Amino acid sequence: KQEVTQIPAALSVPEGENLVLNCSFTDSAIYNLQWFRQDPGKGLTSLLLIQSSQREQTSGRLNASLDKSSGRSTLYIAASQPGDSATYLCAVPYNNNDMRFGAGTRLTVKP
Amino acid sequence: KAGVTQTPRYLIKTRGQQVTLSCSPISGHRSVSWYQQTPGQGLQFLFEYFSETQRNKGNFPGRFSGRQFSNSRSEMNVSTLELGDSALYLCASSWTSGTNYEQYFGPGTRLTVT
Numbered sequence: 001k002q003e004v005t006q007i008p009a010a011l012s013v014p015e016g017e018n019l020v021l022n023c024s025f026t027d028s029a030i031y032n033l034q035w036f037r038q039d040p041g042k043g044l045t046s047l048l049l050i051q052s053s054q055r056e057q058t059s060g061r062l063n064a065s066l067d068k069s070s071g072r073s074t075l076y077i078a079a080s081q082p083g084d085s086a087t088y089l090c091a092v093p094y095n096n097n098d099m100r101f102g103a104g105t106r107l108t109v110k111p
Numbered sequence: 112k113a114g115v116t117q118t119p120r121y122l123i124k125t126r127g128q129q130v131t132l133s134c135s136p137i138s139g140h141r142s143v144s145w146y147q148q149t150p151g152q153g154l155q156f157l158f159e160y161f162s163e164t165q166r167n168k169g170n171f172p173g174r175f176s177g178r179q180f181s182n183s184r185s186e187m188n189v190s191t192l193e194l195g196d197s198a199l200y201l202c203a204s205s206w207t208s209g210t211n212y213e214q215y216f217g218p219g220t221r222l223t224v225t
Contacts, residue, residue, distance in 0.1 A: 044216035
């Protein structure tokens with residue numbers, strides 16, 4: 001059974017800081033890992049999808065890495081801005097499109 | 112290209128009633144999955160539909176059901192509503208079924224059961 005854990009549960013940083021969010025999964029036989037952003041009461045916005053054959057993916061100020069052997073992924077956010085405040089979720093496919101999600105990291109970036 | 116749309120966005124129902132939620136996937140996407148999100152349980156998979164067939168089902172009671180139409184639009188139905196069914200219901204679409212495709216989520220339907 002695949003279990004996904006995210007640490008920390010909450011994070012508060014001043015604007016401009018670089019930060020790292022962590023995601024771990026118990027079954028390393030994954031096909032990909034996806035990072036999402038969720039604003040309060042809203043749906044999920046896909047940020048990055050890393051295929052199992054890739055080590056990292058970049059989009060703007062975001063960089064996600066994947067280490068299948070250790071069951072870990074990190075999301076690096078450079079030069080954080082107040083607009084980055086949201087909950088960040090990682091997810092891995094378990095069975096077809098049944099995705100297993102972590103509980104998320106609630107990020108607050110203070111001006 | 113339009114994103115995933117869900118209707119209605121908000122619903123208030125009374126315990127014992129039934130409800131139907133609708134999801135329209137991104138054009139060309141044939142797989143639709145449904146998730147329930149609650150503060151206590153997080154995001155939980157309900158079921159996936161592909162080519163009008165249920166491909167996969169999560170661990171929810173039979174009161175939760177769904178279907179998919181030939182245009183890939185999907186509906187989910189919850190009968191005999193309970194207070195614990197209050198949640199944000201999200202649907203996600205992807206190009207096809209399988210484990211290697213990016214999922215795109217809609218804005219969700221907020222269901223409140225009183």
